[in-house]
Amino acid sequence: MEYCLLSPARLIPTEEVNFDRVAALQAKILKAGAWTAPITAEKDALFVMDGHHRLTVAHRLKLAKIPVVLLDYNSVRVESWRPGEEITPAEIFEMARSGRKFPYKTTRHIFAQGVPTCDVPLELLCKPASSEMAPLRASGALS
Numbered sequence: 001m002e003y004c005l006l007s008p009a010r011l012i013p014t015e016e017v018n019f020d021r022v023a024a025l026q027a028k029i030l031k032a033g034a035w036t037a038p039i040t041a042e043k044d045a046l047f048v049m050d051g052h053h054r055l056t057v058a059h060r061l062k063l064a065k066i067p068v069v070l071l072d073y074n075s076v077r078v079e080s081w082r083p084g085e086e087i088t089p090a091e092i093f094e095m096a097r098s099g100r101k102f103p104y105k106t107t108r109h110i111f112a113q114g115v116p117t118c119d120v121p122l123e124l125l126c127k128p129a130s131s132e133m134a135p136l137r138a139s140g141a142l143s
Contacts, residue, residue, distance in 0.1 A: 001116050003038040005065040005125070008058040011039065012047040014096045016104045017056050026057045035120045038067035040076075040109065047096035049076060049109040063125045067118045077110040 029035060039051030048055055049071065058066045073089040080087045087107050095102055 001069060001113060003067040003069045003116060003118055005120075006041075006046075006068045008055055008063060008066050010046055011041055011055055011068070012045065012096050013052050013055055013101060014047050014092055015052050015102045015106055017052050018104050022053050022056045022060070025053050026060060029054075029057055029061075029122070033122055035067055035122065035125060036117055038069045038116065038118055040069045040071055040111065040115055042093075042096075043070035043072050045093065045096060047092070049078075049107075050111075050115070058125075061122070061126075063122070064127055065125055067120055069115060071111070075112050077112070079108050079110065081105045081108045 035054075037051070037054065039054050040049040041047060041051075042049060054066070078087055078089055078092065082105070085106070087102075092107060
């Protein structure tokens with residue numbers, strides 16, 4: 001599985017975030033000096049499947065690009081974190097296109113092959129992209 005570098009501005013969030021979690025994640029990324037987990041996004045519509053907090057951090061840090069794994073719902077299962085609620089890909093597409101967002105911790109995406117890790121220095125992500133979607137090899141996989 002590969003990731004590419006995309007402008008955070010191209011990604012469409014579909015879920016609200018917890019700003020305490022954003023602050024903690026931002027501190028962790030700054031301390032590491034590197035981006036270590038790609039965001040996952042739907043390959044055609046570019047809405048975020050997993051990584052809303054990381055996307056918010058990218059915007060706060062004014063990064064020019066971030067690692068993104070592009071997937072579709074043939075390889076991703078979706079469910080709700082909320083007991084008794086069901087979420088379908090069609091509902092996620094509808095929400096993304098409407099400009100509205102689900103509440104924090106509504107959607108849970110389950111990746112059949114896991115998601116790769118990465119180790120991209122922040123200084124590289126601050127520079128404008130030379131290639132819009134250059135694929136990069138991922139290292140390992142997150143469970």
